[in-house]
Amino acid sequence: MTDVLLAYVGTPHFAAPAQREHLGLAYLTSYLTAAGHRCGFIDAAHEGLAVDALVARIARERPTLVGFSLFLNNTTVTLQAIQALRRSDCRAHITLGGHHATFHWREILANHPEVDSILRGESELALADLAARLRQGRPWKDTSNLASRDPSGAPYANPCRPSIADLDGLPPPNREPYRDAIEHSGVTTMVSSRGCYAHCGFCSVRAFTRLAAGSLWRPRSPAGVVAEISDLRRRFGAQQIIFVDDNFMGPGLAGRRRAGAIADLIRASGLRVQWTFACRANDLEARTLARLREAGLVRVDLGVESWVPRQLELYDKALTPEQNDRAIDLLERLGLDYRLYLIPIDPYVQVPELEHTVRQMQRRGGRHVTHPLFNRLAAFAGTPLAERIDRDGLLSRRAGVCAYEHGTPYRFTDPRMTAVDRALRRLDKSLARTAAAAKALLPLADAPPPVLGFAMDWMAAINEAALETARQVLDAYRRGRPGAASERLRRGNRALAAGVRRVRRARQEQSFSTFKPFSVRVGRRMVQFPPPAFAKLQRSLANAAFRGRARRAS
Numbered sequence: 001m002t003d004v005l006l007a008y009v010g011t012p013h014f015a016a017p018a019q020r021e022h023l024g025l026a027y028l029t030s031y032l033t034a035a036g037h038r039c040g041f042i043d044a045a046h047e048g049l050a051v052d053a054l055v056a057r058i059a060r061e062r063p064t065l066v067g068f069s070l071f072l073n074n075t076t077v078t079l080q081a082i083q084a085l086r087r088s089d090c091r092a093h094i095t096l097g098g099h100h101a102t103f104h105w106r107e108i109l110a111n112h113p114e115v116d117s118i119l120r121g122e123s124e125l126a127l128a129d130l131a132a133r134l135r136q137g138r139p140w141k142d143t144s145n146l147a148s149r150d151p152s153g154a155p156y157a158n159p160c161r162p163s164i165a166d167l168d169g170l171p172p173p174n175r176e177p178y179r180d181a182i183e184h185s186g187v188t189t190m191v192s193s194r195g196c197y198a199h200c201g202f203c204s205v206r207a208f209t210r211l212a213a214g215s216l217w218r219p220r221s222p223a224g225v226v227a228e229i230s231d232l233r234r235r236f237g238a239q240q241i242i243f244v245d246d247n248f249m250g251p252g253l254a255g256r257r258r259a260g261a262i263a264d265l266i267r268a269s270g271l272r273v274q275w276t277f278a279c280r281a282n283d284l285e286a287r288t289l290a291r292l293r294e295a296g297l298v299r300v301d302l303g304v305e306s307w308v309p310r311q312l313e314l315y316d317k318a319l320t321p322e323q324n325d326r327a328i329d330l331l332e333r334l335g336l337d338y339r340l341y342l343i344p345i346d347p348y349v350q351v352p353e354l355e356h357t358v359r360q361m362q363r364r365g366g367r368h369v370t371h372p373l374f375n376r377l378a379a380f381a382g383t384p385l386a387e388r389i390d391r392d393g394l395l396s397r398r399a400g401v402c403a404y405e406h407g408t409p410y411r412f413t414d415p416r417m418t419a420v421d422r423a424l425r426r427l428d429k430s431l432a433r434t435a436a437a438a439k440a441l442l443p444l445a446d447a448p449p450p451v452l453g454f455a456m457d458w459m460a461a462i463n464e465a466a467l468e469t470a471r472q473v474l475d476a477y478r479r480g481r482p483g484a485a486s487e488r489l490r491r492g493n494r495a496l497a498a499g500v501r502r503v504r505r506a507r508q509e510q511s512f513s514t515f516k517p518f519s520v521r522v523g524r525r526m527v528q529f530p531p532p533a534f535a536k537l538q539r540s541l542a543n544a545a546f547r548g549r550a551r552r553a554s
Helices: 023-034 051-061 072-087 099-103 105-111 124-136 176-185 204-209 222-236 252-269 286-294 309-314 321-333 351-364 384-391 417-441 449-478 482-508 532-553
Strands: 004-008 039-043 065-069 093-097 117-119 146-149 155-157 187-190 193-195 217-219 240-243 274-279 297-305 337-342 518-522 525-529
Touching (some): 004 023, 023 065, 023 124, 039 051, 039 176, 065 072, 065 124, 072 093, 093 099, 093 124, 099 105, 099 117, 105 117, 105 146, 176 222, 217 252, 286 297, 286 321, 297 321, 351 417, 417 482, 449 482, 449 518, 449 525, 449 532
Parallel strands (some): 004 039, 065 093, 093 117, 240 274
Antiparallel strands (some): 193 217
């Protein structure tokens, strides 16, 4: 039996189990356990649980407190799960947490009586306090961070307590539910800091952090970070660490010194791990990056957002396209892989701006762009940019559907963009189907190097073909030829599907296990198996073996 049960429902868009840990729930579980509560959590996305199975699991446990992790993309299904839980005669206190719940607390409490409370902001301390009050039968309505209803039923919110200053004092997250996945893949996630020092107008991180007194960016000590890496290596056999910090590097010289200290400690400890992190373009500096690379850094994820100056100004990134390019060039000079995160579509975007963005994405190559290719600015409640879009009269809300269930969509100032946006959504969906089929045909976790190399080439070619299709579609719309745009979209989607069929035939013919050469055309590229580098190595080994036999024969 558990006193507190935490749950993540997942999103209806992904049928396959998620591959990464929900560290938020893992941290909360560890903290509550250390505070003396019997606490567990269920990651339904990771386990591949349907809503009814999740509800049955929670009902069997009969906890005093149930907490759900809420995101924009799982809001509707989470609320459906809570309603089903109440129908099962669950009388536990139900609370919600996370960014989305934090900024939509008033709407959710007004429309969903099945939810008892919402914990706003950072929740370890508040959740432990709430759990203790409920277990002891004490009043809970004045708990810090908590939003609930007054006696008349009107929603209200209590002030938030100061943020946790000493992150090293938190117990490590409970990764036991993910043990099999980590041991199988060798990959796990970590947090080395919380928050971000920047003030991007679209991002909810700053608004979330500012609810409480304390620093906007809070780092863990280098020693604490490396101690956790060592523990993950020893207990789970982790070989690759994905840092999921909002901003790993931190501000200025102090941030670079801390990052360098982490690198030095990894090398001094003899740990052999590969790792990745995300940061801003202005955080990168050659000497620090070189130290990080020597300590196992293999990839940097950059939130460049755009190469369009107007968009960077709108997003309040405090960066220029030239700074973004300099950061990418530096990564390439040092031989570090990178992924680019962009927000090409906003309410004010013009078709020529989108064409420019696509050309820049093509210039950097299909290996480095992320899905969806045509990410749309989300007007998150509590952010300055959402307020501006609202002031400009561009927000649109569907009748009968609350903003917290589907985000806050907007209208475009360029009348062509409604049709363009619809076309690019279709392209992104086709690309998602193709990528999912590619990963199903060639599971990368167990792939030998030649198959892995082919898969990476193939995925890059798929992205490049999608970008070329987008460029042609945008060109047609700019020229006022929507019919031609539709035909180019259909042709591009057919080409992506044809590539999948070709690889499926190759797999059925056992080309990958027998090293039978084949090629597949994707857009303008011909992708070969074995990849050219492996084929060259194969020929070299064969020639060396032949020469050896010839010498022995003579």
